[in-house]
Amino acid sequence: MSESQNKVLGNQRPSTGGVRGGRIIIAGGGTGGHIFPAVAIAHALRKLQPNIEILFVGAKGKMEMEKVPQAGYNIKGLDIAGFNRSSLIKNIGLPFKLIKSFWQVRSIIKSFQPNAVIGVGGYSSFPVLRYAQTQGIATFIHEANSFAGKANIMLGKNASKIFVATDGMEKFFPAEKIMITGNPVRQNIVNNTISRNAGIEFFELDPAKKTVFVTGGSLGAKGINEAIDASISAFAKNNVQLIWQTGKPYAEKASALAVENKNIWANSFITQMEYAYSAADVVISRAGAMSVAELCVAKKPVVFVPFPFAAEDHQTANAQNLVNKQAGLMIKDSEAKEKLVPTVIALAHDEQQQNMLKENIAKLAITNADEVVAREILRII
CATH class of the missing domain: 3.40.50.2000 (Glycogen Phosphorylase B;)
Incomplete structure (x- = not known):
């Protein structure tokens, strides 16, 4: 010793x-x-x-x-x-x-x-x-x-x-x-062997469509939710579907939108996150340390929207670390309403960029x- x-x-x-x-x-x-x-x-x-x-x-x-x-x-x-x-x-x-x-x-x-x-x-x-x-x-x-x-x-x-x-x-x-x-990282994510089709089926969505998984963490994310809501029609217009974990404060509003739109699955919390990661072609996420760690293990292309009021702005630092390694994209919370949905839809239809992000984020997995x-x-x- x-x-x-x-x-x-x-x-x-x-x-x-x-x-x-x-x-x-x-x-x-x-x-x-x-x-x-x-x-x-x-x-x-x-x-x-x-x-x-x-x-x-x-x-x-x-x-x-x-x-x-x-x-x-x-x-x-x-x-x-x-x-x-x-x-x-x-x-x-x-x-x-x-x-x-x-x-x-x-x-x-x-x-x-x-x-x-x-x-x-x-x-x-x-x-x-x-x-x-x-x-x-x-x-x-x-x-x-x-x-x-x-x-x-x-x-x-x-x-x-x-x-x-x-x-x-x-x-x-x-x-x-x-x-x-x-x-x-939770073992159900580390040991995940669920196929994309099985993940899509779990949420009763269409395997032929590109799928975006939106998560603001366990408590939800106001900035992300409002940005998704503001441009909700753009997803259906571009043949993209949503798995939307809203957190409790936004759950009722998002659930109403999901009833009106067959391309949206919404709930306040997802217990079996491994199905959501398996189904997703692209993920929208806050940049808390554990979210970042899970996304590295899940090997998913991510657009990060850091929570701007985190202590010492550590979420921006977390996200920037991945952006510097070409392992993720980042949109500021203050610009999310204007830029988030167009950025995500473009990424959902750009498989070359998806593959680059997947390859680079996978290198960071522990x-x-x-x-x-x-x-x-x-x-x-």
Whole structure:
């Protein structure tokens, strides 16, 4: 073991010994981009060490409280919320919620007695890792984005190991603690063998037509949805059909459009994303780190519309990284109404450009990040 690793592990509890199980808390959530990689890491840990005990900690009222139990894991909820940038008055109760969450975390950790805590981002991640660090418990961070969040930067100083998706993260974290792993992708996408025709049939669409899959992530995307809606007739005119994951706020309006147009399938959320990726000739997507990771594995031509209000504009940085490698196209959210649909329809009918984008995005795929992360955690604890 290196000197730097000895320094990192110096004040931590004894190793679980690899084969004796162990107890791990995974903290974070808020969006699918945090939850799905967290579940992937949990599955990998359980596969490598079947008698391991895993407990998730999330934020009450957020989607992890539903999705994590569906994946087969227990979860405890904290009374916590993030800083509201759009309405400062809504932040009045934030200090009280933060204090309450630390008391809740203290109780959870004292009861569960974890050997390690893994943070995947989201409101609930910070208090859990911060308290664990004060107790000498090994802490691990998974930073999915190419621009690290402030909470993770603070936590990184005392973390045992920091797993990152890309190189160049030394500007945020201590270099000796960084391990480049990529982002864990759901196994149903990594192992996807569904044919295009089977995907099209799943959505009851026409295999003879070019198919565009529109996704704004698990919570939807207002800018993308409005751009699609504004030019909805252009798809039928150009013999293109849509699979449209809208998120809850836009679901009712999109469903009404789908009733009027046979070339549109719309729903608030798609559970079996592997069918949507298989059916798609072209994808429209936000540029969150996990969306990017999945699209690399799915090997699809993508038009990215980065969410403009992401912290430090990290989605634009994520998308630009692929654009620079000719592995994707990008349209600004502010220009989406004017440019998105024409760009996508042109790409749907340009198989030469599709093939170039597919070939280049496939080179960036990482399919075993969950196992790499899990092995390193088990090795250290």
